[in-house]
Amino acid sequence: MLGLNFVTLVLLLKAGLALAVPSNHAVHEKRATIHPRWTKAQRVHSRSILPMRIGLAQSNLEYAHLHLLDVSDPDSKNYGKHWTSEEIIQFFHPSNETIETVRNWLVDSGITIDRIVHTDNKAWFAFDATADEAERILHTEYYEYEDSVTGGILPACEEYYVPIHVQKHIDYVTPGIKLLAPPNAPNSKHDLMRRTERKITPHKFYRPKGPIQFPSSSDLSKCDSTITPACVAALYSIPPAASSRKPNPSNVLGIYESEAQYYYQPDLDLFFSNFTPYIKNGTHPTVISIDGGPGPTNNTSEAGGEVELDLQLAYPIVYPQGISIYQEDDAIYELDPNQTYTYGFNHLLDAIDGSYCTKSSYGETGDDPNLDPIYPDPAPGGYKGKTQCGVYKSTNVISFSYGGQEAHVPWAYQKRQCDEYLKLGLRGVSFIFASGDAGVGNYPEPYSFDGPTGCLGPQGTIFNPTWPNNCPWVTNVGATKVYPGKTVFEPESAVFDPAGHPYHVNFSSGGGFSNVYTVPDYQKSAVDTFFAKHNPPYKSYSAIVNNTDLVGTLGSYGGIYNRIGRGIPDVAAVGDNIATYVGGEFGLSGGTSASCPIFASVVNRINEERLAIGKTPVGFLNAVLYKNPWVLNDITNGTNPGCGTDGFSAVQGWDPVTGLGTPNYPKMLALFLSLP
Incomplete structure (x- = not known):
């Protein structure tokens, strides 16, 4: 009998901690799959200190979209009546019940109240715990996971x-199930991609073959090969x-x-002198x-192709x-290839909205220590201050040429951030994001870690939507092109450059349907009309995945795209053959990272x-644009290939390639001036 009990005990121990979980507990997050780049190594030492963060469920989020549309819908009597920061904090802060429930759980679990830091907006709890304490509280085991690409652990x-009874009161706990890191990518100034996954619109810069013919500042005859400010102005009827x-x-x-994108003033001056003589040399942005x-930077070799492209497109408009x-972020974090975080825009949100972060000694709350840099930076030469919280007033419009794929970002992390875009939209801020450059998927290896196709599922055939473009409260910009032999007075087409012509891989406008929203x-x-009149020739599925195991889940649904997901993009602009100076050299750039600053401008x-x-200010744009698509130039030609398919087609009306179309400045201006 003793022997039987001993054997039973051994089997129970081998079965893992799950059997010891109390009956009044439930799994909150679970990861069923792991990417092969990660190797599960040794158990975290029981006395190792883990910086624990618990995101408290905010109040009234179920009504937030209604309030955003109330100030953004052109038919609303409250259009343009944006909220103040104080009104937003008061409306969304967690309930007293949530705060007390989670605090009591922690205290009952052995975390004394003096160890728990509560953020100024009451939205986060932060405390340090030993691995042994964290495992006991969460009924789990922590292991070290090593990234074979970067070496990060x-x-x-x-x-x-x-x-x-606690589940409904928290968003997520970290450290938790997240394993995210940037891929290893080329690092040359003129390579297709920089080293991090967050840039969905990698800077593409090349020198055309043969002698370079510089178009004059007003020449529109060469716009099919070189897009200058004059070409952009002509395409979209933008007056001085x-x-x-x-x-x-x-x-x-x-x-x-x-x-690590730093602008080089001599490049701006070269551009102004050759293409926009009405802009004085020495004109520069505020950093x-x-x-x-x-x-x-004062160093030619450090000139950043992305920032130069953004500025040289935006200034003329x-x-x-x-x-x-x-x-964002000091150069130590920016340039260290062993940093295993995904640059999720949290530090920007911290800086422009103090309610997103804490002023506690930990220097963060909305931030995730596994995903975001930690300050003070202990590295030599690193930024020694605390994470900046609420120190800057947001501009009315912010253009982003960075991002990733939604399958790489834990659902709870991206959901909480999407809610922040919504809240800042209530304050009148327009978030404009580039939709991505790899069509309906991601880049193949070695430019991403999504395998040889850059797509999802066991066969690598499922479309791979971009993030944070999937968030319904941002405006996404796809890319068009003036093809050879066409003029700026003819309709544009969706961009498509096959691999090697001139970039390393295919360049096509990012688009598709979210699996999360x-x-x-x-x-x-608009989406219903697209499916009714232009049904794609691919098998679809209908599912919203509200957990972190997005990649593992999709393979069981059948089909290669989600028929009920948020559509990407919303609009478009020209994004190829853009005249640019980088590091003193003239060349051509491309990407939806070109389209985005055009539309934002x-x-x-x-x-x-x-x-x-x-x-x-206009604030959140989409409600107005979808009700008034006539203010945009509809694009009806082209596709966005990816995942071994032709992708979707640009058709009459909205489509998941170029959205509603490109800007028509006079029409857009007249419409928005007519609104309250």
């Missing part, structure tokens, strides 16, 4: 449990900005930059340094309005005109 578990009126100092265009983000660059109300009619120009007559 992260503590993580495969699943964790919380009391059933009013020079007789002083620009509104509150309406500078915001451009997000990271990944908003976030957590040690560096300013411009917004000048004499100003531009501010949000330069359903079609938002403002987009439903048009929106900023419209804000300038609204402010001039006493109205508010």
